[in-house]
Amino acid sequence: MNCSATDCLLQMYDEQHDLEDYQSGVPRWCTGCGDNAILAAVQRLCRDEGLRPEKTVFVSGIGCSSRFPHYMKTYGFHGIHGRALPVAEGVKMARPDLTVFVNTGDGDCCSIGAAHWIHAIRYNMNLTVFLHDNQIYGLTKKQASPTSPIGTKSNTTPRGSYLDALNPLSVTLGVANASFVAQAVDWIPESLFEIVKAAYHHKGFSFVRILQRCPEWLPKSLDPWMQDPNSVQLLHHENALQISAGLSRVYKNQLRHDPLDMNRAREIASSHDVIPVGILYQNRDIPRYEETRQTGVLRTTATVRKGFEAELDKYSV
Amino acid sequence: MTSKKPLKKAGKNGGSDGGGSAGKISVTTLSEHIVEIISDSGEGAQRCGQSFGSIAARMGNGIWTTEIIPAEIRPPARSVAGASGNRIRIGSGYITNGGDQTDLVVAFNEQVLLGRVRDRELKPGCIILLESMWRKHPDLNISLAYAETHDRLVAAGYTVREIPMEQECQLLNADPKRGKNMFALGILCFIYSFDLQMARDQIALTFGKKEQSIIDANVKLLEAGKQWAQANLDFSFSIPATPAAQPQIVTNGNTALALGVMASGMELCAMYPITPATSASHYLSEVFEKVGGIVHQAEDEIAACAFAIGASYASKCTITITSGPGYSLKQEAIGLAVMAEIPLVVVNVQRGGPSTGQPTKVEQGDLMTAIFGSHGDAPKVVMAPATIEDCFYSVITARKIAEAFNMVVVILTDASLSSSQQPFTRPQFNEAWLAPPYDQSPVPEGARPYDWDATTGLARRFIPGQPGGMHTVTGLAHDRDSHVAYDPDINQESLRARSLKLAALQKTLTAPEIFGDAKGDLLVLGWGSTKGAIEEAVASLRAEGKKVSSIHLRFLQPMQPGIKEIMKRFKKVMTIETNWSDSPDEEIIDENNRRYSSMAILLRSRYLVDVDCWSEVRGQPVKPSTIRRVVLAKLNK
Numbered sequence: 001m002n003c004s005a006t007d008c009l010l011q012m013y014d015e016q017h018d019l020e021d022y023q024s025g026v027p028r029w030c031t032g033c034g035d036n037a038i039l040a041a042v043q044r045l046c047r048d049e050g051l052r053p054e055k056t057v058f059v060s061g062i063g064c065s066s067r068f069p070h071y072m073k074t075y076g077f078h079g080i081h082g083r084a085l086p087v088a089e090g091v092k093m094a095r096p097d098l099t100v101f102v103n104t105g106d107g108d109c110c111s112i113g114a115a116h117w118i119h120a121i122r123y124n125m126n127l128t129v130f131l132h133d134n135q136i137y138g139l140t141k142k143q144a145s146p147t148s149p150i151g152t153k154s155n156t157t158p159r160g161s162y163l164d165a166l167n168p169l170s171v172t173l174g175v176a177n178a179s180f181v182a183q184a185v186d187w188i189p190e191s192l193f194e195i196v197k198a199a200y201h202h203k204g205f206s207f208v209r210i211l212q213r214c215p216e217w218l219p220k221s222l223d224p225w226m227q228d229p230n231s232v233q234l235l236h237h238e239n240a241l242q243i244s245a246g247l248s249r250v251y252k253n254q255l256r257h258d259p260l261d262m263n264r265a266r267e268i269a270s271s272h273d274v275i276p277v278g279i280l281y282q283n284r285d286i287p288r289y290e291e292t293r294q295t296g297v298l299r300t301t302a303t304v305r306k307g308f309e310a311e312l313d314k315y316s317v
Numbered sequence: 318m319t320s321k322k323p324l325k326k327a328g329k330n331g332g333s334d335g336g337g338s339a340g341k342i343s344v345t346t347l348s349e350h351i352v353e354i355i356s357d358s359g360e361g362a363q364r365c366g367q368s369f370g371s372i373a374a375r376m377g378n379g380i381w382t383t384e385i386i387p388a389e390i391r392p393p394a395r396s397v398a399g400a401s402g403n404r405i406r407i408g409s410g411y412i413t414n415g416g417d418q419t420d421l422v423v424a425f426n427e428q429v430l431l432g433r434v435r436d437r438e439l440k441p442g443c444i445i446l447l448e449s450m451w452r453k454h455p456d457l458n459i460s461l462a463y464a465e466t467h468d469r470l471v472a473a474g475y476t477v478r479e480i481p482m483e484q485e486c487q488l489l490n491a492d493p494k495r496g497k498n499m500f501a502l503g504i505l506c507f508i509y510s511f512d513l514q515m516a517r518d519q520i521a522l523t524f525g526k527k528e529q530s531i532i533d534a535n536v537k538l539l540e541a542g543k544q545w546a547q548a549n550l551d552f553s554f555s556i557p558a559t560p561a562a563q564p565q566i567v568t569n570g571n572t573a574l575a576l577g578v579m580a581s582g583m584e585l586c587a588m589y590p591i592t593p594a595t596s597a598s599h600y601l602s603e604v605f606e607k608v609g610g611i612v613h614q615a616e617d618e619i620a621a622c623a624f625a626i627g628a629s630y631a632s633k634c635t636i637t638i639t640s641g642p643g644y645s646l647k648q649e650a651i652g653l654a655v656m657a658e659i660p661l662v663v664v665n666v667q668r669g670g671p672s673t674g675q676p677t678k679v680e681q682g683d684l685m686t687a688i689f690g691s692h693g694d695a696p697k698v699v700m701a702p703a704t705i706e707d708c709f710y711s712v713i714t715a716r717k718i719a720e721a722f723n724m725v726v727v728i729l730t731d732a733s734l735s736s737s738q739q740p741f742t743r744p745q746f747n748e749a750w751l752a753p754p755y756d757q758s759p760v761p762e763g764a765r766p767y768d769w770d771a772t773t774g775l776a777r778r779f780i781p782g783q784p785g786g787m788h789t790v791t792g793l794a795h796d797r798d799s800h801v802a803y804d805p806d807i808n809q810e811s812l813r814a815r816s817l818k819l820a821a822l823q824k825t826l827t828a829p830e831i832f833g834d835a836k837g838d839l840l841v842l843g844w845g846s847t848k849g850a851i852e853e854a855v856a857s858l859r860a861e862g863k864k865v866s867s868i869h870l871r872f873l874q875p876m877q878p879g880i881k882e883i884m885k886r887f888k889k890v891m892t893i894e895t896n897w898s899d900s901p902d903e904e905i906i907d908e909n910n911r912r913y914s915s916m917a918i919l920l921r922s923r924y925l926v927d928v929d930c931w932s933e934v935r936g937q938p939v940k941p942s943t944i945r946r947v948v949l950a951k952l953n954k
Contacts, residue, residue, distance in 0.1 A: 025800075053787050054781065054782055054783060054784045054785070054786065054787055055781070055782055057631070057781050058789070059627070062792075069789040070789045070791070070800075070801065072789075073787055074787055075781040075786075075787050075788070075789070076787075076788070076789025076790070077627070077630060077657075077789065077790050078789050078790065078791040078792065078793065079623070079626075079653055079791075079792060080623075080649055080650060080652075080653050080792055083619060083620070083623040083650065085620075086615065086616075086619070086620035086621075086623035086624045086627065087623045087624070087626060087627035087630075088627060089624050089627060090585075090587065090623065090624040090625060090626060090627025090628035090629070090630070090631070090635070091627040091628065091630060091631040091781070092627075093585065093611065093613065093624070093627075093628055094584070094585060094627070094628035094629075094631045094632040094633075094635075095631040095632055095781065095782070097782070098631065098781055098782065115616055115617055115620070116616065116620055116623075118616070119615075119616035119620070293611050293613075295606040295609050295610070295611065297606065297607065297608065297609035298609065299584065299608065299609035301748050301751060303608050303609060304579065304580070304582065304608045304609075304751060305746050305748075306608075307579065307604065307607040307608035308576070308579050308580055308608065308746055309746060310607075311576060311579065311604055312566055312576070312743055312744065314522075315566040315567055315568045315572070316564060316565070316566050316743060317371065317374040317375045317565050317566065317567050317740060
């Protein structure tokens, strides 16, 4: 559609930034909240990749995790509940030169914004999307979310939630044009960072579900998984992520998985006994909507005048 | 068959293509006529009517076309509710509205006429050109229904002429289901003494994308229709044209709107399909990419609005086009744009409501929701184009206001403007219409994203890409740095700033023009698509010496200056609107419970003037004759 003049300039110097260049304010999340771990990983990513703060936008909806953009010293858009994805799509469509991240919670993405989630997968725009999934509504003080395990006691389900949890990985893998689906957990910072980095480098709709703790409302729900390293299954492949020696010492449950194998990815996504961590699916060949929709027309006053006059000719009497 | 109405002889031969019985035909000169072509849905009456209107406009006549649209895609054949077609008011001078009752109608079956008769759309004695094939239809139910309806129409005083359209079309080996409309167009070209070459040109333009053989077949049908009429009809009309001095274009309101989007320099339209707004996006989808623009069909109305807001936030102002129910769905997102001060243009092509209501019918029921919609105090600009031409220029103005004030601008058109066609002066492209490139310059040190001006509330917004401008916009209450703030003083200050922007815009507006004298007995106020009908009624009453004038408001929020002063110079003031108001004549209605029309409420509350109102919600454009009657009653009260 358009490009700014700055895109045409050669970058004459290396972008070098410190972590502080991306840090803004003191996060007002609870101690032990998984959002802090995600923020640390993302700030590190920005520094390591030398992202220009003025060319980077974090878009969020509403919820604890959607405060994320306020803690980044980049551009940010803290919008309305459930609508982070369409806002981010608009930003990307108008400005393909910007790096756009989306922070959305399990209520934001999987409940009120579910329609947008489904279609965002289809559009496959080049966005890096973090689903901060703590399986509970936090900001509104403990209501069951679509990803709450059945039986979760909350203020709206005091006798336990009634429905089986929705699986965000299976849903995403079921939608046409899914191009990058990964899962991370907040308590393994090294793999969280590697997954976030891979998601950033994927050109397309990179969907990362991050299982995170909510120390305030569901303090013990993830304990069984945290305390038993074998309940976490690390995915690795020569075409995807490799597991470091350090991680291997703790996490021995590992699975070699080719991210191009969609059927296997769906099986892994629906495992009940282990939490798969890593890249479940990646397909680099799926077209990106913002590129498909490029008009190839350089927008100048002359172009508009010509097109406009040609249309008026059609209606002239 | 009844005898035709006495016609004034003009002693002039009709038509330019010779042959037939031209010598015997009386040509009556008229100043205007209203013509309808109606059929079952899908038989092409709409295309016939549109072509007829376009040819008339090419001849230099004033026209106003109104679509007759059934709500369903395929209503049952030969049904009262299924009438589909077009109504063309054609005149010697400039035509500003659809007018009153129909003078001549072409009907492809008798059933589609019944609804028009029931709705009193046909003038007493109206000429009806009726497809006669049904008289000999093998299904007795059909042939009897036809004969009975025919006889009733004749008995009611209509001038019915039976025409074997299908039979004549079959002589040309044409598929009569497809070509009858062009045959009918040929008949009309004869009756109204049109230049046949202009009709041929119009067909070539209409079918421009099809193969030549299709164009040729349609031209053959057109010529056959004209020849048949010449040989068989004993009347024709001439409506002398007074061509405009400036080159003209003819479009409907939605096309004008889309042309306005192109010309405004906007680059993105996000939408979701909804009647009667969608045709604007259809047309834009066809042409916008040629100038580098994009139409994004979102997954729903909310997404369309949020997408547009995201794009506006990151670059130039964008537009989203919808109708009533879709507008309701967008409300929360519109509130976000207001709060975060992101420019946005929202078009609401109003239809009948509430709920799904009457999707294809006109109503002005969304004024209050446009002004007061969303939650909390969400000040936004509301404009209402009054003509087809206005639909074009309003978008350009709206885009400029949206970007100058970082505000949401709502454009309220309606189902009547959206599909009616009218000629207007071809716009002269102006570079100043276009949006400037979005700002990518570094932000000066110390500048703040919401540095509200103490007097006007205005602040310069920072756009992603601008070094030093990094901040997070938020729908939460925020301070000048866009930091979330619940401080009482800051909230007071920020609401003040967003409200003052409306006042700042208001200071730039000029007083509305008065149609008629500056003082008198009655002032009529209107907004939107009723302008032409109101002014026509006022003009005719003024010609009779009545002291009535009117003003038409193009800005509903903020309102133009001088309105109170104008109202004060009249003994009585009333609005004419097509939204709901309680009639004071109802048994249980009095001043304590009467619900006024939207603009009347606004005027009463703002100006403390006793503004009366009259409205109807018949789903039809209000007729000049109806307004005449209402205004006369008010004058005599």
